[in-house]
Each structure stands twice: as C-alpha cells, then as structure tokens.
Amino acid sequence: MTKIVIIGSSIAGVSAAAAARKQDPDASISIYSKDTKLPYYRLRIGEVLADPAMAEKLTLHPQSWYDDRKIDLNLNxxxxxxDPDNKQITLENGNKVDYDKLILAQGSHSFVPPIKGKDLAGVLTxxxxxxxxxxxxxxxxGKNAVIIGGGLLGLETAYNVAKHGIDTTIIETSDRxxxxxxxxGGSAVFTKQVLKQNVHPVLSGSVIEIKADASGEKVGSVELKDGTSIPADIVIISTGVRPNVDLLEGLDIEIGRHVVCNDRMETSIPDIYAAGDVMEQDGQWYGQWSISKSQGTVAGTNAAGGDATYTIQPPPYTMNTMDTKVASGGTxxxxxxxxxxxxxxxxxxxLDYYKVSKSGDKVIGxxxxxxxxxxLKLSKAMKED
Structure with a gap:
C-alpha cells in the first residue's frame, strides 16, 4: 500500500489528496498542516472581518468529507x-512519519517589508x-485603519474594515x-467605486515608518516619504506573499524563488512533488486559486501512480469587492x-467600464x-484562433 503524505492544507493540498484517492482507492493518504482550522477558501478571508460567522461558511469541506475518503487530516x-534519504518527515512534537510519496503544498506567508515600527502592537497581517x-x-x-498594499487582498481587507465605520486608508505604491x-481608464472607474465605500486610496505612497502612540508600544500613525502622517490605531500589512520554503533549507532540491517543478509536479528529488504557492513551473508563478487546484490534482494523481501533466494557462483575473466586480485578461x-x-x-x-482590445478582428484582451x-464570452474569444 502506497503511503502518501501531504504537507499543507491549502487548496493544492486538499486537491492533491482528493486526486490521489481517486487514483488509488487503497493508498494511505495523510495531510499535515500547521493551520488550526479546517481547510477554507482563502481568497474570501477578508469577509471574516465584516462578519466572523463567515469563518465557518468559508470551509471547503466538513470533517466528514475527509473521513468518507479516508484522508487523515492532521491540523495544528x-x-x-x-529526510528524503529515509523518506520521513518530522513533526514539531518530535514524532516521525514515513512516506513513499511526499507532496509539498505548504503554501505561502505574508511578506512584511522591513518598515520601522512593524512590530508595534496593532500592526497585523x-x-x-x-x-x-x-x-x-x-x-x-479602532477608529482609524491603514492598509499597506493595494492588491486584491488589501482591497478586500479595506472594504470589510470600512464596514465597521472605521476611517480606512489604503496605501498603494503604484500611481493607480x-x-x-x-x-x-478602468483604474479610474474602479477608484471612484472605492471612494464610494469610504475607503481613501493614497497612490504612489511610500511608507517609511509606523510610529507609536503616546504609550510607545501601540501604533499611532503611519508616516509616508512625502511627509504625510496618517493617524492609525490599526495597521494591516498586505504587501504580497512569499513561498514557505524554509522547511527545505539544507535539502538538495532545486529552488528558484519557489520550488522548481516539471509539468508532472515532480521536484528535483525523487518521490517528492509540489503544488500551489510553494512551487514554480517553467519559471512562472501566479498565485491563483484555480492554478493551485489544478497543480494539486496533477501532483496527487502522479503520487498515486497515475500519469498526468499540467501546462500553465493563467485564467483571466476576476475580483468581487468594493461593491463591484472586475474581470480582465490579455493585452x-x-x-x-x-x-x-x-x-x-x-x-x-x-461606474461601469468596458474595454476590448483587438488585433484586427481577434480579441486579445x-x-x-x-x-x-x-x-466568459470574451475569455472564450481570446482562446479562439
């Protein structure tokens, strides 16, 4: 009986487990995760800020789903x-677990820039x-919140924080x-929608320091390079993520910025696969949910003895926040x-915006x-010859 061990309960890890079970009904499949909650839909995590009841609603599957498929889910x-030579992993409690096939799906973590004051109370990720x-x-x-970073998660965070009636500012390094x-044009329309949600964007903003309040221990303001001081009793840093590769330090495994995999999700170490945010393929990494899910499916299938490949096909970008929707793709x-x-x-x-780019009659973006x-119609048109 093949023993498959998966590190991480992200969508890549859960998809890998499901695919492995489908491929091999008799395999032993175990997931080990530092997360304390059942696997959840991470892209909507910002909604928990407005409604803590969403924490349960965002769960991917109930515990019974794992039990029914004989997937041993080990949280916390x-x-x-x-240890690739002995085919073992070691847990924090010292226990060792043997494997025949190992899948790395430990995802990523918030990147915190080296900003002075980042360790003050009230500064969060x-x-x-x-x-x-x-x-x-x-x-x-809180009365004043500052979100550092205007990406998808930063925008979603700002939107849900503002629902509490908190004066909310989002700082973005780009000029839009x-x-x-x-x-x-699209950015301009979207920004008007953001302002309607009582979220105040600061564009081309560069944070140089997070200053303490009178206590000297808790955040009091965010200082920008141009001299602007923004009051803040809550600061949320949302400046991107980095892959969780510290676990692999000292191993003879190929790493670029992420773990390098081929189209079968195989790493440079035999019998070790990777999927999701922790890995890159053909030098590319997208950090998109659907891609991680597909990679997990391929990794799980192959770890269980199947033969599957994956070619990165980045889907169009979609977002639903700030009481509006955004979709884009191509040039x-x-x-x-x-x-x-x-x-x-x-x-x-x-506040609707519509733009279609073409090369002759061919939709390219x-x-x-x-x-x-x-x-969906435009996405399909982009794929047509």
Missing amino acids: QTVTAI LWYMDEALKIEDKLSE LLARQLDE LNGADVDNYNEEVKVDEEH FALVGNTKDY
Missing part, C-alpha cells in the same frame, strides 16, 4: 524537517483564518489601483500589436468593471 501539526479572527476582534476598538489588471494596450484597435465604453452613472456579464 507543524512539519519541522524532511492577514493570510490565515486565525489572523482574520484576531483582526475582527480588534476592529471594535489594480495597475496590473486594468488600464488607466490592454497596442504596443507591438499589429492592426491594434479597441472598443471602450464608460458609464459614469453606474479585455477589462471590465461593474458589469462583467461578457467576461
């Missing part, structure tokens, strides 16, 4: 070491459910919001595009804000 179990519940508990005490996902400008043309529609009353009903 941190893996501290991997949001990536795990425990962190979301901790922040929600503190919001009742969603600069990677939208063109200037949004005419640089180096033959016969470039575009169609743009702006509805200022409803789109950006939608507000009304995104054409998202």
